[in-house]
Amino acid sequence: MSGNSFGLLYCVTSFGESHGPAYGGVVDGCPPGLELSAADIQKELDRRKPGSSRHVTQRRESDAVEILSGVYEGRTTGTAIGFLVRNEDQRPKDYSAIADKFRPGHADYTYWQKYGVRDARGGGRASARETLVRVAAGAIAKKWLRQRYSVVIRGYLAQLGSIEIPFKNWQSVDANPFFSPNEAVVKKLEAFMDALRASGDSCGARVNVIAENVPVGWGEPVYGRLDADIAWAMMSMNAVKGVEIGAGFGSIVQKGSEHGDEMTPEGFLSNNNGGVLGGISSGQDIAVSLALKPTSSIRLPRRTIDTRGAATTVETGGRHDPCVGIRATPIAEAMLACVLMDHALRHRAQCGDVTPPTKVVKAKKIN
Amino acid sequence: MSGNSFGLLYCVTSFGESHGPAYGGVVDGCPPGLELSAADIQKELDRRKPGSSRHVTQRRESDAVEILSGVYEGRTTGTAIGFLVRNEDQRPKDYSAIADKFRPGHADYTYWQKYGVRDARGGGRASARETLVRVAAGAIAKKWLRQRYSVVIRGYLAQLGSIEIPFKNWQSVDANPFFSPNEAVVKKLEAFMDALRASGDSCGARVNVIAENVPVGWGEPVYGRLDADIAWAMMSMNAVKGVEIGAGFGSIVQKGSEHGDEMTPEGFLSNNNGGVLGGISSGQDIAVSLALKPTSSIRLPRRTIDTRGAATTVETGGRHDPCVGIRATPIAEAMLACVLMDHALRHRAQCGDVTPPTKVVKAKKIN
């Protein structure tokens, strides 16, 4: 294994490069009997598709998914689900100018030094285009989690550069190209992105993801913690540099009497812990926040070296997202879905005979 | 597997409860021929030992480690290294008052609901005392990494509650009970902790960890990223609620022209990425920061429920760290060491025949 699979029981394997013939993946471990069609996956792929607004990369891809196995007469069979997305709008020539240079902040340099060989076309394997495999795998997980446990997983853009976006409602999120949960801010985001794009620069972002209705008991103690696996999943996304669960870094300045979420027979009175206690879900909403760095591929000239080690400068043309955070929401949702599904299966493997002994009223929603 | 092992090639397995007979672990995958004695491990265990100052738990444990296998005539044999630490100062009676209640912010509730049974003595398996297994495993990794690759891994307390601690120098870190890298702040920390302890409350903290001299090329793309595995490792520690690599959450407000670390033949000009690009080490320092929540076990009364679901209050006596962050530094170092060692082995498995093609001057130190 060299990093192209994840998950113990709901296991996702991925392949593909940005300007190769195709991306694809294998989902292993899905329970049998789930109704599944390409449309279920396509719906989520379309949410992260390039070219959907002027604020993201203009690469033209239909991102049409083909299911190759594991589904028979409209239902999963319990065997491996293979799927494929052909690349359609490859332009490897866009990259000839930077094929022997390393973009600052990009994986160009580290792939080259690690492997001694590098597919320089659009970042090759390092391209964020790989995230379509995650979204496809997450679409299946989302559907099963919702049907089997009523789990709902949703995310939104919480900050774009220095613009904080106060959460208003979930309806707004899919009604604008930013996944902004607040329509009042959209105009401001558009103006900011137009100016940013004109400047040839890029910016960072914060994305929040919430999973509702997760039963108490998912996650394993010590090294198999649910929150640790979520942190891994988020940090494995391109450009992510920070992850928080619940109060996150804010908990540094909290007192124990403030942070520890009190309980009543009607549920928890707060959710500083973000739905995870001791690595195990508490029944409250799982609340995750992540920081995405600004895109490395920018038009502004920057100092770098070439593959012979000589000083040079690099400017990146081609088609790039000026803020990878904008399209990150469906990816973060997908990764959270995959982790939760893995732990749902792990939990019933070991604790399938356990009924949670203490009855509590469904925890109040406090985030 | 139910969460008590981690690592693909440098694999650590852990067992033990806070008030059971012993903790222990198995380290599998250590290369043969490494000089190793109990003293190498004891040295690190003593750094996290309870009772070393009035600011931490007063439990009296010698934490003496016994190596049971895998070492012959003073050198590792390449087989499994088993080790054991007997508990000496168990006081299970301290917990009788809270055996049927759930401490807010603690794993009491989730263990109980997941397993239907719970070792209530001092948190049982959820106790932070488990981290001694991590420290032991990390001690072996640290030694091998330093001997084989000159890698140096060091951490420090960067913030205690609201007191930020500016980094001065590494010598200070082991010269005070807080792992403070700044002796001028120690008096302030002591006063703060004395007041906190008197109040019966607890507080959060920030710990930073740095790995120097990590070669370029460790880590695997996509899902086997070095930074994702580090995020997992840090979030798997008790009480951790947030993890950052490099600029972390600060990268949200950076522009691409500011964040992307420029390169010259003399090395990188900044380290916003914290030593990892595309999931692979860049040759710069690996820089990690983590947020620890305040301890859940406090003397102040708090609202909660009991195992029958009825409303009650809980006050936690016994012996507890008023700030788990104080003793977290050696644990974070250990976890980083284990992750790096795992990836060192993984890298040479796949890329053992590759020499990094571009020669660069050893990157300048900019953190």
Added chain:
Amino acid sequence: MSGNSFGLLYCVTSFGESHGPAYGGVVDGCPPGLELSAADIQKELDRRKPGSSRHVTQRRESDAVEILSGVYEGRTTGTAIGFLVRNEDQRPKDYSAIADKFRPGHADYTYWQKYGVRDARGGGRASARETLVRVAAGAIAKKWLRQRYSVVIRGYLAQLGSIEIPFKNWQSVDANPFFSPNEAVVKKLEAFMDALRASGDSCGARVNVIAENVPVGWGEPVYGRLDADIAWAMMSMNAVKGVEIGAGFGSIVQKGSEHGDEMTPEGFLSNNNGGVLGGISSGQDIAVSLALKPTSSIRLPRRTIDTRGAATTVETGGRHDPCVGIRATPIAEAMLACVLMDHALRHRAQCGDVTPPTKVVKAKKIN
């Protein structure tokens, strides 16, 4: 994970059903820099292809492989190698007569009872057609092992029904449709198969596989034994019911003074152990033998039950190998190659700094 991946460092993931759109796989962990083209894989796929003689299934498949990722400018990049083989000659209608019955000796019944749903077209996921994924993955492993370590992996048919086939030479193996290492026996095999086919029945077989030039030291003690992993790999092939290493079941009646392979400075004097001692390769040839049961799909009527549990009989038309053992040779070679490659990588991960301390003359070939 639900059984569709194998290998720790050279990891193979597989998907596809007999009468679905395609088979495919992902090979993860291949070292970078290996020259690789579709032709390298095609060559091996053609050896197991159906329809190559009248003695095997008459299904017409070109089994043309497409590499989808992981290769750039003719060399592996170190990232995931995705590949695809489209099914061309699906005839799902052939199976309508048996869609609600269970063939004796077949996986029909167990898939149905395990998953509650079953792709009845040609065995679905249980079809031996899946072995083309193994052969593709093995082709890459074979090439790397030969280039990097001069390892040569070859197999042959050692017994067909009751006809034992004495080994003559390797040249014969690919010169007849049986992988018989003895041309003198081929006429007899043909006559036997013609009669068997006419009778509507099927038969079992024995296949032997040998790996030459395997260096001393591959394999891990106790649970990661090379021979255990080989046994797993062979038994994971369709229809295999027995596996032997070296003297195998013959060692039951041997004395220790006869079995234990004596050593001299010129090498071992025998190879009863089949190239593995204590789970670790000895430098001698790895010698494996496997028993394949007769094909379950036969034209003769047999007693069985249907999906409602009622008694019935079943006769299997369609196109089937009357002896799956005939085409098993390239599959067994591929599985041995994958296991050896995995252990080659694992060995250099842990023991990359070790030089075998005792110099021995290259062991004499005694099998």
Added chain:
Amino acid sequence: MSGNSFGLLYCVTSFGESHGPAYGGVVDGCPPGLELSAADIQKELDRRKPGSSRHVTQRRESDAVEILSGVYEGRTTGTAIGFLVRNEDQRPKDYSAIADKFRPGHADYTYWQKYGVRDARGGGRASARETLVRVAAGAIAKKWLRQRYSVVIRGYLAQLGSIEIPFKNWQSVDANPFFSPNEAVVKKLEAFMDALRASGDSCGARVNVIAENVPVGWGEPVYGRLDADIAWAMMSMNAVKGVEIGAGFGSIVQKGSEHGDEMTPEGFLSNNNGGVLGGISSGQDIAVSLALKPTSSIRLPRRTIDTRGAATTVETGGRHDPCVGIRATPIAEAMLACVLMDHALRHRAQCGDVTPPTKVVKAKKIN
């Protein structure tokens, strides 16, 4: 991981050397709530204990097990079960005469060449004494399987050297020191062993293991096959050179019309497949047979080389089993139990919502 752990969900980790301070292990993944005491494990350890008759090694070990974690108030908690067995009768000096020589047929040579260092005391990690860890882990699995699914796992000695032992009844098995299922043969076995021991030589054996009442549906297709994992488990035992499931090598000469087990509403009419079809349990008895080679450590002089590569001879004194097969029965039972438990958990993780759709009368017992 370097070979000292096995199992995906019921995961066993092992450490210890023959003449080091102790053996021990960690069982991870056991469901919570199982009544468990040291006596449950001790009972099985006593069955494989050395010194129990004159026909096995005379090493004097009480093999007393201490449970260190994972059990609270007499029940498993769902967390890691650590256990320890101290070595008591170490005699490392017994090995000084062979410390720089390689015993033919032994792992001496391969460990030395792999690791460049070797614990020569009694085979170190390669000693069959490690199997006590397997037996301990198997004892827990056996208990859970019997309580939860009524699964019964039993083995017996089927052949000693050239003496075949016809199965009579299970009661006999634990009534003699050979695990012979036939008391009439015991005198013959004793005479044979007495003569063998006097001669200074050793012999091989065959052991059969049967699991009854295994539900239909355990095991995963393709690479996660139950029979493949069983083959792995058996071949991972010291000295095993061959494994068969059901008809095994006998299936080579069977016709399909003979081998394929016919079904009726009253169950299967034969069990050539040994309880596994397509890698998944069929509901019939799981039937496994294994071949064990003769012990390598014998008193007769044999040609070998020393660590400098020079020719020499070796005679092995010390205390050794003249036939490791005699004590192999409880070990094989334990390994089968661990594999079955792992697959029981894996099955309910993925297929926990499936009820086998076809009702069949409990399969008749035909082995």
